[in-house]
Amino acid sequence: MPYPRFNKLPVEKRTQLLESAAREFAKYGFDDASVNRILDEAQMSKGAAYYYFEDKVDLFCTVIQYAMERLKLVDTQLNVATLTAETFWPTVAAVHREPFLRSFEQPWLFAAIRAASHLSLDASKQEPLLKAFKFMPCHSSHEGRN
Numbered sequence: 435m436p437y438p439r440f441n442k443l444p445v446e447k448r449t450q451l452l453e454s455a456a457r458e459f460a461k462y463g464f465d466d467a468s469v470n471r472i473l474d475e476a477q478m479s480k481g482a483a484y485y486y487f488e489d490k491v492d493l494f495c496t497v498i499q500y501a502m503e504r505l506k507l508v509d510t511q512l513n514v515a516t517l518t519a520e521t522f523w524p525t526v527a528a529v530h531r532e533p534f535l536r537s538f539e540q541p542w543l544f545a546a547i548r549a550a551s552h553l554s555l556d557a558s559k560q561e562p563l564l565k566a567f568k569f570m571p572c573h574s575s576h577e578g579r580n
Contacts, residue, residue: 436496440486451476451486452500453542455493460545464494465554491560498550501543505533 440448454476458467469483469490476482487493506529517525537544 436486436492437488440496443486447476447478451478451482452497453540455497456501456546457542459494459497459549460542463549463552464490464557467494469493491557494550497546501546504540505536505543505547 443451451472455467455472457475458472462468467490470480472493473480473483483490483493487496512525512529
């Protein structure tokens with residue numbers, strides 16, 4: 435989780451940083467992503483990353499959480515027990531419509547989430563990533579590459 439001071443940044447600056455990071459992680463994966471490139475794109479100083487985040491792992495976890503919330507992949511308000519035969523499919527369609535539309539507007543959000551399932555063995559063994567993404571199959575993104 436980012437340091438509390440991250441939440442004191444103006445919303446526009448937080449969004450700019452998180453979306454720059456999401457694009458970087460989407461394009462290069464966790465291991466090959468560069469914090470310097472992220473900060474350059476976000477127009478922030480080199481020290482800003484470590485002022486707001488403990489390390490690259492912390493930034494990555496925050497980006498994945500941001501992407502999931504932005505895409506609304508987790509709907510905590512949906513109560514499956516209340517669905518009926520008549521409401522099931524319209525509800526399923528409504529729940530998936532917004533993430534689908536956002537995937538066209540901001541494809542790097544899904545790609546950043548996908549990067550979490552392609553962590554290298556070294557990265558996936560780091561405690562914060564292991565804990566945060568224990569539900570995702572982590573394997574080496576470098577295996578099988580020539």
